[in-house]
Amino acid sequence: MLTIYSAMSYLDATLEPTYHDVEPTEVYRRGKEVRDALYGPIVPTHLNEHLKRYTRASGEFELAFDREPGIGDVLRYKTVVLMHRPDIYSSHFGAFLQAWQRQLPHLTCPLKFEDGRLLRRQKPETQGMEAVWKEDVRIQPENRWLRIPEVFACTGVDPDSETVLTISGVVFPGWLTQSISAGRLQRRSYSVKISKLPLKNLHFSNMESKHFLTS
Numbered sequence: 001m002l003t004i005y006s007a008m009s010y011l012d013a014t015l016e017p018t019y020h021d022v023e024p025t026e027v028y029r030r031g032k033e034v035r036d037a038l039y040g041p042i043v044p045t046h047l048n049e050h051l052k053r054y055t056r057a058s059g060e061f062e063l064a065f066d067r068e069p070g071i072g073d074v075l076r077y078k079t080v081v082l083m084h085r086p087d088i089y090s091s092h093f094g095a096f097l098q099a100w101q102r103q104l105p106h107l108t109c110p111l112k113f114e115d116g117r118l119l120r121r122q123k124p125e126t127q128g129m130e131a132v133w134k135e136d137v138r139i140q141p142e143n144r145w146l147r148i149p150e151v152f153a154c155t156g157v158d159p160d161s162e163t164v165l166t167i168s169g170v171v172f173p174g175w176l177t178q179s180i181s182a183g184r185l186q187r188r189s190y191s192v193k194i195s196k197l198p199l200k201n202l203h204f205s206n207m208e209s210k211h212f213l214t215s
Contacts, residue, residue, distance in 0.1 A: 006035070008028075009112075016121055016124075074170070076168070077168050077169060080145050084141040086116035093118065106140070120136050121192070
């Protein structure tokens with residue numbers, strides 16, 4: 001039950017079935033009760049001091065090290081890659097799919113994980129058509145890395161190789177995350193020697209790359 005409840009963040013109104021189909025079930029209600037018993041009721045965002053400090057970079061750091069980042073801590077791209085390996089997701093989604101099949105057999109599970117990819121069962125764009133399975137690339141480490149604003153701002157395209165180049169880490173000076181690029185910390189006087197590296201799974205044409213990086 002807790003497995004189903006905890007995975008509701010993966011479901012949205014674009015899927016078939018949606019979270020609206022799961023929320024009325026006894027499985028969801030019991031999962032919420034278990035979650036609240038373990039961790040307490042959910043605190044509203046405007047009252048949650050931890051969430052007020054949260055950034056995409058700090059969230060990835062907490063996921064890796066089970067604590068909030070402090071001054072001078074570094075989040076590296078290689079750490080993000082290790083956290084979001086296909087075998088970890090395979091175990092995670094495997095447990096979710098098994099729980100769904102046991103507890104919600106009357107509903108088609110809108111998620112599946114195959115060959116290192118998360119697939120979501122999207123609602124058809126036209127009424128009367130069948131749902132379509134589409135990949136959700138947001139779980140891939142390259143995409144999670146680029147969703148960090150400080151990383152995105154220092155990412156570009158090598159015009160010769162048409163490869164996306166990004167920084168290899170970000171450092172936390174207090175709660176203002178700064179970028180590490182070209183051997184120096186941006187907007188700070190001290191330096192950290194971390195160079196740029198290619199994102200090997202993001203090879204596009206120049207036009208596609210520029211569009212991707214500015215969208």
